[in-house]
Amino acid sequence: MAEYIDWFNHRRLHGEIGLIPPAEHEDVLYRHNTVATTVAASVPSLH
Template sequence: MPCHSDVGWQYPSFRLAECLDAAGIAAAIGSVGDAHDNALNALMESAIGLYRWGLIKPGRPWKTFSQMELATAEWTDWYCHRRLHGEVGHVPPAEYETAYYLTSAKPQVTTTT
């Protein structure tokens, strides 16, 4: 499994490379000015921003790691299963995804004799 990132200062560091290698994770650094990298990074930064400003900042100071870990799990459940998303018909993302896969055309297997 790769760890993909942009070309920020921390990503080409030797320390990070050593940690990734020790965990069996391949480092994959994007190229400068790559539109695909920029689109993926924008999506991730948007989700991280929602998490940071919706949970982390308002909940501080966090007293323990376990407290923040539980709050993160609860926030993630809300984000995926209860948050109404306007771009998908005001239904939670998980519900929309389930409906999509239930109704999408599936290739039919046919046999010939």
Template sequence: MTHHSDRGVQYRALRYTERLADEAAVASVGSRGDSYDNALAEAFNSLFKAELIRNRGPWTSINDVEIAVAEYIDWFNRRRLHGELGHVTPAEHEAAYFAAEPHPPLQKTR
């Protein structure tokens, strides 16, 4: 698993890096001052805020937010058509990618 972030201070925090190691997550950070490295994460965060947080609030409890986030992620990946993917869902695009040519299975390393 890869955890992508900017070059924030969290990578200097011992507990943060230990947690990444516990999950066998590889830290992926962009090059300093290069906004394109983080463009995908920023685009998703922008859509998430616009399509869910601002449009469906105000929120009355953390449980409401947790349920709404799970529903949004499911909708975003399985039902929302993405123009950048040829007007298919990310799940359909990923399935087509893996069906097109053989790929070795992903393995979790510890």
């Protein structure tokens, strides 16, 4: 079962996202996402 999950997430080419593995697509998404990583970074200071 673990081998299937690894294949499904890391080696399977997914047609809806440009024939790349889902894990690679997710990596690209998070690398290019400019959203603040913490709540403190996203809330403007009141001081």
